[in-house]
Amino acid sequence: METSTQSDDWTAKDIPDQSGRTAIVTGANSGLGFKATKAFTQKGAHVVVACRSLERANRARREIESMVTGASLTVLELDLGSQASIRQFATDFDSEFIDSMYFSTTLV
Ligand SMILES: NC(=O)c1ccc[n+]([C@@H]2O[C@H](COP(=O)([O-])OP(=O)(O)OC[C@H]3O[C@@H](n4cnc5c(N)ncnc54)[C@H](OP(=O)(O)O)[C@@H]3O)[C@@H](O)[C@H]2O)c1
DSSP, X not given: OOXXXXXXXXXXXXXXXXXXXXXXXXXXXXXXXXXXXHHHHHTTXXXXXXXXXXXHHHHHHHHHHHHSTTOEEEEXXXXXXXXXXXXXXXXXXXXXXXXXXXXXXXXX
């Protein structure tokens, strides 16, 4: 039987088609979160850009929209250091399904 193993030369290009799927990415405005958001949108996912600064989140959204044709993005505020913000995010997030969660948040 053939088994799947992790490959050293795996890249974001190996992500399968994400059309019709929804991903939430925390810390999406910079670093790994930004790269993950770009990769998910390039593969057709709808991505919820979950950041504690709406200004930085919208800047990231505009940058990705300029790089990825047809990118589908929603910006929502989420400060993972605040329970009130987490509860508000859960209220604001109005989709029934989440297919992927990508946590890229530096919390001290
Ligand atoms: N980069 C790498 O190669 C690498 C390798 C291994 C592990 N890591 C780990 O992966 C994580 C992300 O790394 P990175 O390089 O992408 O860091 P980064 O560029 O500094 O990004 C961190 C993200 O976390 C967000 N964040 C911080 N506190 C938050 C909070 N309370 N609520 C919501 N978002 C918050 C930041 O938002 P603001 O812009 O608002 O501050 C930023 O978007 C870190 O824990 C890092 O140690 C990174």
